[in-house]
Amino acid sequence: EDQVTQSPEALRLQEGESSSLNCSYTVSGLRGLFWYRQDPGKGPEFLFTLYSAGEEKEKERLKATLTKKESFLHITAPKPEDSATYLCAPNYGGSQGNLIFGKGTKLSVKP
Amino acid sequence: EPEVTQTPSHQVTQMGQEVILRCVPISNHLYFYWYRQILGQKVEFLVSFYNNEISEKSEIFDDQFSVERPDGSNFTLKIRSTKLEDSAMYFCASSWKETQYFGPGTRLLVL
Numbered sequence: 141e142d143q144v145t146q147s148p149e150a151l152r153l154q155e156g157e158s159s160s161l162n163c164s165y166t167v168s169g170l171r172g173l174f175w176y177r178q179d180p181g182k183g184p185e186f187l188f189t190l191y192s193a194g195e196e197k198e199k200e201r202l203k204a205t206l207t208k209k210e211s212f213l214h215i216t217a218p219k220p221e222d223s224a225t226y227l228c229a230p231n232y233g234g235s236q237g238n239l240i241f242g243k244g245t246k247l248s249v250k251p
Numbered sequence: 252e253p254e255v256t257q258t259p260s261h262q263v264t265q266m267g268q269e270v271i272l273r274c275v276p277i278s279n280h281l282y283f284y285w286y287r288q289i290l291g292q293k294v295e296f297l298v299s300f301y302n303n304e305i306s307e308k309s310e311i312f313d314d315q316f317s318v319e320r321p322d323g324s325n326f327t328l329k330i331r332s333t334k335l336e337d338s339a340m341y342f343c344a345s346s347w348k349e350t351q352y353f354g355p356g357t358r359l360l361v362l
Binding site (some may be wrong): 172176182242 | 253255286292293294295298299307340342344349350351352353354355356358
């Protein structure tokens with residue numbers, strides 16, 4: 141059965157304290173891995189798509205990387221506004237590909 | 252910047268009543284989706300829609316659910332006879348290719 145596991149479930153950082161979030165997946169026919177940010181009561185906001193092992197994408201303080209079984213979201217010198225839940229979602233194929241979301245990592249950045 | 256919109260933002264209904272959730276996808280997108288998120292749980296795929304028909308649906312999307320694109324801009328999710336366990340946040344998403352963009356959601360509460 142396809143599975144997505146994100147760790148840690150929650151992460152508290154001080155402003156400026158860098159860290160990484162992990163997403164491990166067992167998905168057959170992967171057609172890309174997506175990272176989203178979700179604020180409370182809001183819809184997921186697209187961050188990155190990664191398609192092949194070794195690929196990296198960056199946006200401001202965030203960098204996403206992909207291996208064959210895992211993806212990492214690195215947060216460098218985070219600010220309080222980076223506080224959110226970060227969701228990992230492999231796209232497993234099907235007729236046009238549908239997302240299997242992990243439970244997410246809830247990040248809190250304290251000033 | 253184009254975005255997915257959803258109405259209403261909140262809906263309260265009595266068990267057994269029919270509800271229709273509405274979405275306006277991004278205008279040039281071809282693929283449309285519904286997801287739901289029960290409070291405190293992960294985002295779950297319900298159904299995908301392309302070329303005026305359902306492409307794929309999950310086990311959650313049973314006979315009480317239906318989707319429709321009644322005109323060139325709207326995409327709707329109908330729940331025929333709501334149950335208490337249908338209470339959740341419902342997200343519409345649309346895509347041109349693989350990257351799905353989500354709306355802000357409709358919070359449905361079934362009493």
